[in-house]
Amino acid sequence: xxxxxxxxxxxxxxxxxxxxxxxxxxxxxxxxxVQGVVTDEEGKPVKDARLTFSDPGRGLEFVLxxxxxxxxxxxGIPPTTYRITVESExxxxxxxxxxxxxxxxxxxxxxxxxxxxxxxxxxxxTAGSDLFKAGKYDEAAARFRKVIERFxxxxxxYFNLGLTLLEKGDIDSxxxxxxxxxxxxxxSVDALFALGECYFAKGESEKAExxxxxxxxxxxESPMAHYNLGLVLSKLGRNKDAxxxxxxxxxxxxxxxxxxxxxxLAAIRLQNFDRAIRSFEEFLKLxxxxxxxxxxxxxxxxxxxxxx
Numbered sequence: 001x002x003x004x005x006x007x008x009x010x011x012x013x014x015x016x017x018x019x020x021x022x023x024x025x026x027x028x029x030x031x032x033x034v035q036g037v038v039t040d041e042e043g044k045p046v047k048d049a050r051l052t053f054s055d056p057g058r059g060l061e062f063v064l065x066x067x068x069x070x071x072x073x074x075x076g077i078p079p080t081t082y083r084i085t086v087e088s089e090x091x092x093x094x095x096x097x098x099x100x101x102x103x104x105x106x107x108x109x110x111x112x113x114x115x116x117x118x119x120x121x122x123x124x125x126t127a128g129s130d131l132f133k134a135g136k137y138d139e140a141a142a143r144f145r146k147v148i149e150r151f152x153x154x155x156x157x158y159f160n161l162g163l164t165l166l167e168k169g170d171i172d173s174x175x176x177x178x179x180x181x182x183x184x185x186x187x188s189v190d191a192l193f194a195l196g197e198c199y200f201a202k203g204e205s206e207k208a209e210x211x212x213x214x215x216x217x218x219x220x221e222s223p224m225a226h227y228n229l230g231l232v233l234s235k236l237g238r239n240k241d242a243x244x245x246x247x248x249x250x251x252x253x254x255x256x257x258x259x260x261x262x263x264x265l266a267a268i269r270l271q272n273f274d275r276a277i278r279s280f281e282e283f284l285k286l287x288x289x290x291x292x293x294x295x296x297x298x299x300x301x302x303x304x305x306x307x308x
Contacts, residue, residue, distance in 0.1 A: 031075055031076055031103070032075075032076065032077050032078070032079050032100060032101070032102055032103060032104060032105075032106075033073065033074070033075050033076075033077070033104075033105040033106065034053070034073070034074050034077050034098075034100055034105075034106045034108065035071070035072065035073040035074070035105065035106070035107060035108070036071070036072060036073075036107055036108030036109055036110065037066070037069070037070045037071045037072075037109055037110070038051070038066050038070045038072070038086060038088070038110045038111075038112060039070055039109075039110070039111055039112070040091075040111070040112055040113070040114070041111065041112075041113050041114070044070075045066070045068070045069045045070025045071070046066060046070050046088050046091070046112055047066060047067065047068050047069075047070060048065055048066060048088070049065065049066040049070070049072075049086060049087065049088040049110075049112070050063065050064075050065055050086070050087045050088065051063070051064045051065070051066070051072060051084060051085070051086050051110075052084065052085045052086075052087075053074075053077070053082040053083075053084055053098075053100075054082060054083050054084075054085070055080050055081070055082055055083070056083075058078075058080060060078060060080065060082075062074060062077060077100055078100075079100050079101050079102040079104075080099075080100060081097060081098070081099045081100070082097065082098055082099075082100060083095070083096075083097055084096050084097065084098055084108075086110050086112070087186075087187060088112060089187065090114060091112040091113065091114060092112075092113070092184075092185070092186075093186050093187065094110060094112065122147065124143045124144070124146040124147045124150075125143070125144075125147050125156065125157070125160070127143050128140045128141075128143030128144045128147065128160060128164070129160070131143060132160070132163070132164055132167070137164050137165075137167055137168040138168070140160075140164045141161055141164045141165060141168070144157050144160045144161035144164060145157075145161060147160075147161075148161065153184065154184065155181050155184040155185040155188065155191075158177045158178070158180045158181035158184065159177075159178065159181040159185075159188070159190065159191055159194070161177045162174045162175075162176075162177035162178035162181055162191070162194055162195075162198075163178075163194055165177060166178075166194060166197060166198055166201075171198050171201055171202050172202075174194075174198050175195065175198045175199070175202075178191055178194050178195045178198060179195065182195060187218055189215045189218050189219045189222065189225070192211045192212070192214050192215040192218070193211075193212075193215055193224070193225070193228070195207075195208075195211040196208045196211035196212045196215065196228055196232070199211060200228075200231070200232060200235070205232050205235045205236045206236070208232045208235075209229065209232045209233065209236065212225055212228045212229040212232060213229060215228075216229060221252060222252070223248075223249045223250075223252035223253035223256060223259070224249070226245050226246070226248040226249035226252065227245070227246065227249040227256065227258070227259055227262070229245045230242045230243070230245035230246040230249060230259075230262060230263075230266070231262065233245055234262065234265070234266055234269075239266045239269040239270050240270060242262075242266045243263055243266040243267060243270065243272075243275075246259050246262050246263040246266060247263065250263065255286060257282075257283050257286040257287040257290065260279045260280070260282040260283040260286065261279070261280070261283045261292065261296070263275075263279040264276045264277075264279035264280040264283065264296075264299075267279055268299075268303070273303045273306055273307050274307065276299075276303055277300055277303050277304065277307075280296045280299060280300050280303075281300065283296060284296060284297070
């Protein structure tokens with residue numbers, strides 16, 4: 001699996017402020033209604049914001065999305081006290097609680113705030129990125145720690161420090177930095193990817209699975225997220241799930257030779273030899289001169305013999 005090179009500027013998503021007002025407006029034929037609007041600091045509507053209403057004790061969860069006007073509505077929501085999470089690209093997520101009452105129409109107003117990021121021209125961030133690219137990881141880490149000292153509430157320093165420590169092989173310290181980055185910016189797919197890399201390298205496959213699954217929830221269209229999840233599931237011996245993950249990845253990126261190769265290996269472990277042959281043949285079409293090509297041709301011959 002591949003890591004991402006630190007970037008010298010803030011490119012990620014964070015920041016929020018909350019104004020949560022619950023006001024009973026009227027009863028609507030005994031239906032309990034929750035509605036509201038999500039805006040930014042300037043009062044502009046936030047389209048496609050994701051609101052999750054959850055009550056873990058009762059096993060309830062409802063997910064709503066705002067329309068182009070930043071509005072949302074849910075009719076017939078069971079009355080209880082919900083934990084609400086509001087997420088939108090470009091903002092930090094919001095967490096709060098709201099009591100939804102029987103037969104009432106509750107109005108929720110949420111105001112999201114964009115964060116102050118590390119400046120694009122920050123000297124330590126730029127120098128740290130250059131040192132990382134040069135393979136001078138100790139010096140790069142020192143620079144990123146200086147960024148964190150000056151911007152302790154910002155994501156970028158922790159993220160780049162985590163990648164640097166991962167490349168250096170200091171996995172535990174990398175995990176600590178990346179967990180902090182993910183805490184500051186829970187919508188960062190890059191941080192979750194890097195955490196998955198760390199846990200996979202450490203042999204903690206279940207935690208790696210959680211990281212890549214979270215990445216997929218945020219970015220389901222990412223072929224690499226599904227591919228990496230497939231690798232982790234293979235490591236866990238869950239070959240059926242692994243093959244499904246590789247198939248998801250290949251549906252998004254059919255020319256991923258590694259995806260076909262790994263799908264073939266998973267199919268062999270499932271005794272699905274016909275599928276394994278098809279996967280390996282696709283691999284050879286894409287990478288006929290790959291280092292593994294000879295071995296793959298041999299496996300195809302052996303599998304065809306078994307099927308006779």
